[in-house]
Amino acid sequence: MKPTNQQKLILDYDGNSVVIAAPGSGKTFVLSQKIKQNLKLLLDHQGIIAISYTNKASNELKSRSLSNGEKPKSSFFGTIDKFNLSEIIIPFAKHLFGIPANEFKIIKNSSLSNEEKEHFEWLDRKITLEELDEEIINIIKEYFLKGLILIETIGVFADYVFTNSIACQKYIKSKYKFIYIDEYQDSGYQQHQIFLKILNLNITATAVGDLNQSIYAFSGKDSKFLLELTENDSFKYFKLDKNHRCHPSIINYSNYLLNPKTELIPVDNNQILFIRTDGNEISIANWIDKYIETIQNTFNVKKLNQIAILTRGNRTGQIIDENLNSKHRLFVSNALDINLNIWSAIFSNLLYFVFDRGHKFIDVIEVFSSYEKFSSKELKKLKLYKQNLESIAIQEPINKEALKTEFIKIAKVISPNTSSQESIELLQSVLSNEIELNSYQSAEEDEINIMTLHKSKGLEFDVVIHLDLYEWILPKKKPGPNNDFNNPIYDNWTQDVNLHYVGITRAKNGCILISSTKRTNYEYKQKQGKDSEFIWDNNIKELRHK
Numbered sequence: 001m002k003p004t005n006q007q008k009l010i011l012d013y014d015g016n017s018v019v020i021a022a023p024g025s026g027k028t029f030v031l032s033q034k035i036k037q038n039l040k041l042l043l044d045h046q047g048i049i050a051i052s053y054t055n056k057a058s059n060e061l062k063s064r065s066l067s068n069g070e071k072p073k074s075s076f077f078g079t080i081d082k083f084n085l086s087e088i089i090i091p092f093a094k095h096l097f098g099i100p101a102n103e104f105k106i107i108k109n110s111s112l113s114n115e116e117k118e119h120f121e122w123l124d125r126k127i128t129l130e131e132l133d134e135e136i137i138n139i140i141k142e143y144f145l146k147g148l149i150l151i152e153t154i155g156v157f158a159d160y161v162f163t164n165s166i167a168c169q170k171y172i173k174s175k176y177k178f179i180y181i182d183e184y185q186d187s188g189y190q191q192h193q194i195f196l197k198i199l200n201l202n203i204t205a206t207a208v209g210d211l212n213q214s215i216y217a218f219s220g221k222d223s224k225f226l227l228e229l230t231e232n233d234s235f236k237y238f239k240l241d242k243n244h245r246c247h248p249s250i251i252n253y254s255n256y257l258l259n260p261k262t263e264l265i266p267v268d269n270n271q272i273l274f275i276r277t278d279g280n281e282i283s284i285a286n287w288i289d290k291y292i293e294t295i296q297n298t299f300n301v302k303k304l305n306q307i308a309i310l311t312r313g314n315r316t317g318q319i320i321d322e323n324l325n326s327k328h329r330l331f332v333s334n335a336l337d338i339n340l341n342i343w344s345a346i347f348s349n350l351l352y353f354v355f356d357r358g359h360k361f362i363d364v365i366e367v368f369s370s371y372e373k374f375s376s377k378e379l380k381k382l383k384l385y386k387q388n389l390e391s392i393a394i395q396e397p398i399n400k401e402a403l404k405t406e407f408i409k410i411a412k413v414i415s416p417n418t419s420s421q422e423s424i425e426l427l428q429s430v431l432s433n434e435i436e437l438n439s440y441q442s443a444e445e446d447e448i449n450i451m452t453l454h455k456s457k458g459l460e461f462d463v464v465i466h467l468d469l470y471e472w473i474l475p476k477k478k479p480g481p482n483n484d485f486n487n488p489i490y491d492n493w494t495q496d497v498n499l500h501y502v503g504i505t506r507a508k509n510g511c512i513l514i515s516s517t518k519r520t521n522y523e524y525k526q527k528q529g530k531d532s533e534f535i536w537d538n539n540i541k542e543l544r545h546k
């Protein structure tokens with residue numbers, strides 16, 4: 001693929017840059033090309049930091065950056081939490097606080113007793129480093145010495161360690177020469193602070209994002225930090241605004257959704273349409289079954305896994321999963337994947353290795369340690385365990401107990417000091433849940449994907465079938481005070497427009513928006529289904545197929 005002029009400008013610039021990128025404009029392509037260029041300049045003990053929003057996005061960026069057999073050298077690919085833990089807190093907090101008595105356990109505030117929760121009331125205040133008083137630092141220290149780190153404190157804890165440990169700063173400065181953060185619109189305050197501090201170490205920084213794809217405000221993320229960087233003199237500001245993915249009519253529709261004054265591209269036909277079925281979500285599943293071949297023919301879909309059904313929440317996904325006859329695969333999240341224990345990350349990657357042919361064993365090994373660090377005896381063991389896994393994987397049905405045993409043996413070699421009973425229990429829970437387990441496998445060529453809009457971020461399909469377009473659901477709203485249905489309150493209109501925008505812009509050739517006359521609410525009661533405001537506002541129907 002040849003870079004466009006816009007992309008080339010970014011690839012050739014060797015200072016700090018902030019890139020505002022439209023959907024499908026090739027930001028993953030540009031990032032991976034830049035990382036390839038950097039890796040050539042680095043010595044083996046040096047690396048780049050590449051922060052992505054999810055493990056999945058990180059694996060994708062890593063594999064694209066190393067697609068020609070490039071060596072990652074000492075690079076870090078992963079999420080901000082993982083970076084803060086493995087590069088800052090775990091190696092350097094002990095210099096400030098002392099050696100913990102137990103192995104590390106990453107816990108959630110919600111898992112604490114009420115009495116313990118009182119120690120962390122300050123978390124609600126979205127505390128900054130400057131506001132950390134001695135009392136709070138002592139609480140963090142006390143938990144750390146017991147081997148406990150609260151997920152919610154990781155950002156501010158890492159900021160504290162980084163700022164107070166010269167050794168940590170020296171380590172980061174000598175090891176890393178470049179830092180990349182993708183999806184910067186979904187950065188939290190703490191991530192932004194760490195990024196700016198790393199920049200001050202003279203590490204070349206690149207931030208990439210799309211203000212209109214900000215969809216995680218509900219968990220404290222804010223696109224204003226990306227906007228701030230565009231106004232920061234230390235950064236050169238680039239735009240990537242050409243969408244290479246979507247049919248022009250889909251580009252028009254998505255841009256109009258954000259701003260009805262948008263300039264439209266002349267098009268012959270609109271490849272985005274709206275359907276309302278008679279009945280609840282089951283009638284939608286029936287409609288899809290009936291028209292799937294027509295959809296394939298109309299939009300030139302060669303394989304069914306190039307079609308995705310996107311939902312706002314898990315409930316709709318489950319109903320479609322249970323009622324769709326066409327072959328399909330439902331993707332759900334699970335607690336193991338988001339757990340921050342090192343063993344959880346190892347197990348999660350091992351599940352991908354066993355169930356998804358695209359995954360390599362080396363990706364598992366390099367989660368927290370580089371390949372070169374293992375002795376030849378350890379490498380021999382790993383090779384044997386890998387072969388064991390491969391032979392378990394081809395048995396039908398898979399022996400899950402044997403799988404678990406091998407996983408634990410591998411984790412013991414990769415990260416012997418972080419053994420975690422919690423990770424083993426989470427693994428056990430995934431292994432006994434068919435739907436969760438199935439989510440590790442990519443859709444087969446003859447399977448339609450079903451997933452949430454949030455999960456679809458960063459992906460692309462020939463056709464998107466976008467569900468949950470109901471009033472009250474998308475955009476989400478609730479009745480006003482005293483249950484006043486005439487004066488409803490929107491949860492967050494802009495974030496919901498963005499979510500709709502993310503869904504639509506996953507589509508290359510066709511986008512089908514669907515509502516139905518009835519819908520199933522959170523108590524599984526049948527409600528009248530009214531179309532979402534997004535379907536009719538600003539006369540947007542003119543941009544759909546008639």
Ligand SMILES: Nc1ncnc2c1ncn2[C@@H]1O[C@H](COP(=O)(O)OP(=O)(O)OP(=O)(O)O)[C@@H](O)[C@H]1O
Binds near residue numbers: 027
């Ligand atoms: N220079 C180019 N020439 C042709 N096609 C390109 C070019 N750059 C990117 N593309 C194509 O555009 C599509 C989108 O690219 P990519 O996945 O890198 O976009 P993105 O900006 O990360 O998207 P999003 O933010 O929507 O997830 C891909 O199919 C990619 O192959």
